Amino acid sequence: MPALDVIDLTKTYRRRRAEDVRAAREVTFAAPEGAITAVLGPNGAGKTTTLECCSGLRSADSGRAVVLGRERKNAADDQWLREHVGVMVQSGGLPMAPTGREVLRHVSRFYSPRADLDRLTGALALDDALDTQVRRLSGGQKQRLAVACALAGKPQLAFLDEPTSGVDPHARRTCWELLREERAAGTSVVLTTHHIDEAQALAD
Secondary structure (H helix, E strand, O other): OOOEEEEEEEEEEOOOOOOOEEEEEEEEEEEOOOOEEEEEOOOOOOHHHHHHHHHOOOOOOEEEEEEOOEEOOOHHHOHHHHHHEEEEOOOOOOOOOOEHHHHHHHHHOOOOOOOOHHHHHHHOOOHHHOOOEHHHOOHHHHHHHHHHHHHOOOOOEEEEEOOOOOOOHHHHHHHHHHHHHHHHOOOEEEEEEOOHHHHHHHOO
């Protein structure tokens, strides 16, 4: 059974005074269990929309997304999936006022079991930034904090939308190494990227 099975997923954004935008058109792919799967494409190709529909943040117009063997019909009401799936959205979705440490601890409290937060922050080179308010973090630090939040609950499946966007080359490779470790521990990862080298380096 794949970790994610997407069948003919379609999403159109309706606009009042302009032509409708077909963001995802009959997208079909499968992400194997215990592997890293990269959804590759240029900006505007519909990668984020596809991931948001699969993770339950948006509803598709048609098609299906089967996550860990369960079809996402009304993902917001599926407690089991919320507890077994980690999600990082492209914009980060982080509150700006608390410190990075407070955000990460807050997110981790929703899960049992929880990941080793010290290992996550160390692997993502975040230790020196954890006591800084999120709004004062650099773009790359916010991105890495969002990755840590997505992995805080030891998910069976993690959706990561452009996890290394705006991250410096050293931190990017550090993030890659963490994702390889997560895969080795049995986590399935579906990530979007427009970097061919990232897909080549990470994806199974």
